[in-house]
Amino acid sequence: MDERKETTQKPAADTPCLAPGSGRDIEAELQPPVDQVDLVVIGGGPAGLAAAVSAWDAGCRSLLIIERDDRLGGILNQCIHNGFGIFRFNEELTGPEYASRYIEEVKRRGIPYLCSTMALELTQDKRVIVVSPKIGLKQIQAGAVILAMGCRERPRGALGIPGTRCAGIMTTGTAQRLSNLEGYMPGRRIVILGSGDIGLIMARRMTFEGAQVLACLEIMPYSSGLTRNVVQCLQDFDIPLMLNHTVIDIHGKERLEGVTIAGVNPDTRAVLPETARRIDCDTLLLSVGLIPENELSRQAGVTLADSTRGPVVDQYLATEIPGIYACGNVLHVHDLVDEVSAESHRAGQAAVRWLEAEKKGLITRAVLKHHAVPVIEGKGVRGVVPQFIEIGQPDAGLDVKDKWRVGFRTDGVYKGGAVVVKADQKQILRQKKLIMTPGEMVLLDLDPAKLADDALKALTIEIEGEAEHG
Amino acid sequence: MADREIICIGCPMGCTLNVTVRDQQVARVRGNVCSRGAQYAKDEVLNPKRMVTSLIAVQGREEPLSVRTEKPIPKNLIFDCLREIRKAPVTLPVAIGDVIVKNVLDTQVNIIATRDLA
Ligand SMILES: Cc1cc2nc3c(=O)[nH]c(=O)nc-3n(C[C@H](O)[C@H](O)[C@H](O)COP(=O)(O)OP(=O)(O)OC[C@H]3O[C@@H](n4cnc5c(N)ncnc54)[C@H](O)[C@@H]3O)c2cc1C
Numbered sequence: 001m002d003e004r005k006e007t008t009q010k011p012a013a014d015t016p017c018l019a020p021g022s023g024r025d026i027e028a029e030l031q032p033p034v035d036q037v038d039l040v041v042i043g044g045g046p047a048g049l050a051a052a053v054s055a056w057d058a059g060c061r062s063l064l065i066i067e068r069d070d071r072l073g074g075i076l077n078q079c080i081h082n083g084f085g086i087f088r089f090n091e092e093l094t095g096p097e098y099a100s101r102y103i104e105e106v107k108r109r110g111i112p113y114l115c116s117t118m119a120l121e122l123t124q125d126k127r128v129i130v131v132s133p134k135i136g137l138k139q140i141q142a143g144a145v146i147l148a149m150g151c152r153e154r155p156r157g158a159l160g161i162p163g164t165r166c167a168g169i170m171t172t173g174t175a176q177r178l179s180n181l182e183g184y185m186p187g188r189r190i191v192i193l194g195s196g197d198i199g200l201i202m203a204r205r206m207t208f209e210g211a212q213v214l215a216c217l218e219i220m221p222y223s224s225g226l227t228r229n230v231v232q233c234l235q236d237f238d239i240p241l242m243l244n245h246t247v248i249d250i251h252g253k254e255r256l257e258g259v260t261i262a263g264v265n266p267d268t269r270a271v272l273p274e275t276a277r278r279i280d281c282d283t284l285l286l287s288v289g290l291i292p293e294n295e296l297s298r299q300a301g302v303t304l305a306d307s308t309r310g311p312v313v314d315q316y317l318a319t320e321i322p323g324i325y326a327c328g329n330v331l332h333v334h335d336l337v338d339e340v341s342a343e344s345h346r347a348g349q350a351a352v353r354w355l356e357a358e359k360k361g362l363i364t365r366a367v368l369k370h371h372a373v374p375v376i377e378g379k380g381v382r383g384v385v386p387q388f389i390e391i392g393q394p395d396a397g398l399d400v401k402d403k404w405r406v407g408f409r410t411d412g413v414y415k416g417g418a419v420v421v422k423a424d425q426k427q428i429l430r431q432k433k434l435i436m437t438p439g440e441m442v443l444l445d446l447d448p449a450k451l452a453d454d455a456l457k458a459l460t461i462e463i464e465g466e467a468e469h470g
Numbered sequence: 471m472a473d474r475e476i477i478c479i480g481c482p483m484g485c486t487l488n489v490t491v492r493d494q495q496v497a498r499v500r501g502n503v504c505s506r507g508a509q510y511a512k513d514e515v516l517n518p519k520r521m522v523t524s525l526i527a528v529q530g531r532e533e534p535l536s537v538r539t540e541k542p543i544p545k546n547l548i549f550d551c552l553r554e555i556r557k558a559p560v561t562l563p564v565a566i567g568d569v570i571v572k573n574v575l576d577t578q579v580n581i582i583a584t585r586d587l588a
């Protein structure tokens with residue numbers, strides 16, 4: 001990892017109250033109050049950690065990570081399975097191990113962080129109000145902000161399953177936390193609704209820890225999880241994956257006693273009542289999608305995209321509010337933490353370039369909305385990030401020579417198709433793909449040289465080929 | 471001679487490998503994007519292996535200790551391995567990477583801690 005350079009630089013003298021020293025939790029040092037910080041990173045998961053490390057390496061010495069949990073590492077702390085870091089570290093690590101590599105990088109640099117501290121409010125002019133049991137309420141004026149709040153699971157309420165409200169129904173993430181961090185088994189006979197990665201991983205975890213997983217139901221005609229997880233979490237243990245199935249009723253008074261499941265029409269997803277049958281179980285785990293956690297972004301007036309539910313950004317991960325950046329799962333839900341880290345390193349660097357340009361007085365509104373070219377979701381494409389490409393801002397020092405990474409998902413399973421990128425009408429890229437599924441994000445690296453055209457109006461990404469399932 | 475389709479779990483690409491088996495030997499692998507896939511196909515047909523991750527309850531502590539096998543172990547030993555993990559004694563403090571069970575089930579593979587627990 002090239003960001004691992006040892007930094008021997010002394011902290012800048014003008015860093016107010018936040019002189020970094022020997023990488024640490026600065027809760028004990030917050031006298032007098034911190035009020036001005038160049039860069040505030042909200043969220044201390046893999047996204048926030050990578051962004052902070054890169055910002056430091058790009059020369060920023062006045063920065064602070066805010067984390068509401070009592071430790072850094074985010075969701076990785078509860079992901080004790082292996083499968084992290086194959087691309088980043090060329091090793092197969094567990095979540096806590098991957099997190100600890102980044103936490104070490106943060107500590108080694110002396111980047112200050114505050115745990116058990118929640119960012120409550122964010123304003124358009126980048127004031128952050130934080131609260132913690134020990135320091136109470138505090139206002140921080142940031143020069144730039146990186147949003148790295150991750151995502152949360154859709155709760156049962158958002159699903160509208162009928163039936164009683166008994167104990168034994170929870171999201172897979174809650175079950176994961178109970179089992180892996182708090183040492184409780186959520187149940188003995190388990191049904192899982194939803195076949196996203198968390199659902200698949202939890203099917204295996206519950207099997208490993210002694211429970212019986214009776215079925216994993218998926219309303220869609222395909223699993224939304226990674227193929228490898230279907231193989232090693234379900235197939236290995238003969239747990240049935242029931243595609244085109246859902247839960248239509250819930251039974252039990254105090255504790256769950258069973259669920260009624262039924263098949264659905266693969267095209268309309270209408271329930272097929274004749275297929276209904278009951279499964280006796282004491283626990284139902286819901287793994288039905290993740291939503292980026294954007295309450296703060298909304299408060300600050302950051303525009304959100306419908307298709308990702310995350311901020312609208314350009315290729316530098318800049319939102320439409322000058323100086324506010326976003327990366328990781330708050331921006332769009334990633335499959336792999338390695339990609340979260342890569343994206344967040346870019347956000348950290350970009351935020352520092354912006355801070356420098358701003359200090360030199362180079363950022364004006366005119367420069368900012370200079371030439372934003374929309375990236376349009378064509379046939380078969382959903383949730384594209386970035387939504388805009390900023391063409392040429394050399395004056396503000398915002399331009400970089402790196403390739404521009406674009407990520408999106410397909411709306412169905414495509415075999416032997418291709419991805420096509422068009423600059424206005426002209427095809428600038430065509431990549432054949434053996435398989436594309438909604439469960440695996442497609443990543444493209446665009447060559448800036450091919451796009452630096454002042455007349456460019458729009459980029460369109462589309463899929464060639466026919467979807468097997470719509 | 472027989473053809474088998476298996477999905478490589480070597481990385482999240484999840485390549486579909488087409489394996490030709492002849493005389494109990496892997497004669498040919500197709501569909502792998504990288505060389506790890508060919509190796510995985512051989513192992514998966516002749517001696518399937520998996521990483522095992524699990525938890526150990528620690529006396530007097532609410533939080534369990536998370537552990538993993540250092541390397542993949544034969545797939546048919548997963549549940550025996552989980553039993554060994556469950557009964558392993560843990561003395562605190564434990565640091566990430568500490569060996570918790572040496573040479574589990576004579577596999578030449580250690581069980582190591584994946585977090586610090588003090
Ligand atoms: C069950 C599961 C299995 C997974 N399996 C794999 C896998 O096998 N391989 C892989 O590569 N990836 C896997 N992932 C994905 C990977 O864990 C995520 O992509 C990654 O953790 C996202 O990082 P993040 O920093 O964006 O979000 P998070 O890890 O969620 O971190 C966000 C942080 O922000 C904090 N926060 C939020 N709001 C505030 C606020 N207002 N104030 C202060 N702090 C705040 C949160 O407390 C949290 O710590 C898995 C994820 C899950 C949930």
Ligand code: SF4
Binds near residue numbers: 478484507
């Ligand atoms: S063959 Fe290589 S690229 Fe394909 S899944 Fe296996 S390890 Fe990944």
